[in-house]
Amino acid sequence: MKGPLFYSKILLFGEYGIIKDSKGLSIPYNFFKGALKKDENGDEKAKESNAGLRKFAKYLEQLEQDNPGLVSFDLDSLRKDVEEGMYFDSSIPQGYGIGSSGALVAAIYDKYAHNKITVLENLTREKLLRLKEIFGKMESFFHGKSSGLDPLNSYLSLPILINSKDNIESTSIPSQNTRGKGAVFLLDSGSSGETAPMVQIFMEKMKQEGFRKVLKDQFIKHTDACVEDFINGNVKSLFGNLKQLSHVVLDNFKPMIPKEFHKLWKHGIDSNDYYLKLCGSGGGGYILGFTEDIEKAKKALKGYNLEVVYNF
Incomplete structure (x- = not known):
């Protein structure tokens, strides 16, 4: 069988x-x-x-x-x-x-x-x-x-x-441009993460009014914009929203980002070489990356295992 x-x-x-x-x-x-x-x-x-x-x-x-x-x-x-x-x-x-x-x-x-x-x-x-x-x-x-x-x-x-x-x-998503420089990639954090404890942390944070406000006014706003941009193939706008989203996650979801990636995360935002976001609940496992130039991202993330999943 x-x-x-x-x-x-x-x-x-x-x-x-x-x-x-x-x-x-x-x-x-x-x-x-x-x-x-x-x-x-x-x-x-x-x-x-x-x-x-x-x-x-x-x-x-x-x-x-x-x-x-x-x-x-x-x-x-x-x-x-x-x-x-x-x-x-x-x-x-x-x-x-x-x-x-x-x-x-x-x-x-x-x-x-x-x-x-x-x-x-x-x-x-x-x-x-x-x-x-x-x-x-x-x-x-x-x-x-x-x-x-x-x-x-x-x-x-x-x-x-x-x-x-x-x-x-x-739904359908835009066809990949296999020759495109832009890419979505997976970055291996080198350790696995557990979903349940991460969701628990999130639920605890949700009890704070400040966090709920950030979630509604920033996190959800940029997430929704990224979805629209990706489906409609608006690459320029997508990367603007991704930068904001990456920033919001770094500032408000730190426990879900493995410690050794905090610096790397910030470097992406500061340099615009790539933007990182959570893949699933975080805490380990894969981190999702987006870049307008995959060669630049590979250089900046030298020594890390990158797996391209989609090309722009």
Whole structure:
């Protein structure tokens, strides 16, 4: 047995903001992927994954009981496959902000959900929201609370535009200019991050009126502008808004940025060689970078591992 492939994702814009109804833009990233496989004599990693799936199957049983009418699974088949050594074979690094648990959730839904909503049908807003709700509840097993966006992106393998909590749509983004100097890149921080504690810090900060004001008047404003600019291909305006956004994050989301990157972050803003932002919840994993000149950025970030994901 080898299931279909599910890809990682990159939330280009919207981390934390979408909790408070900012816009967001998420794109599939096909460099990393995962699939369900079976092997009774798997290695340690496979055994660990199999043990995780066993717990997940129990959780899904409870999920079904607690949410009648939302989703039901072929739990007998799932349990049988887990008994036979099924695991999730994935190259998606965990704790890196690119949707490792999202791909697993998508794979399980695809294989075991009854009456599943498929990619081939007309995906109305209602269907997208229903999928997002199902995926959010499924992925909560891993993060405590999930928006459901990562699995949705992985499942559909399409860019997703979040207009607000109740308004999401699949969208298209401008075609890449493979010869372009501008780029979106991933910067490896060298350590993984945990989502739950980062979200906890954010929720604590939200209790302060000053932080809420910054979030609404600056963070969400620039995030929304970046989404609009990116989708419409307004590169000049995009980089103006990115600079502002990078600044707001450095000033107000310091705990989410690994300490050794504070200087690097500021250098990008001061030099305009690149602008950094959080990729997912932060705390480690990947940092997302944007530059109008990738060669300049590579020079400025010499010694760091850069992975280009999109060219302007």
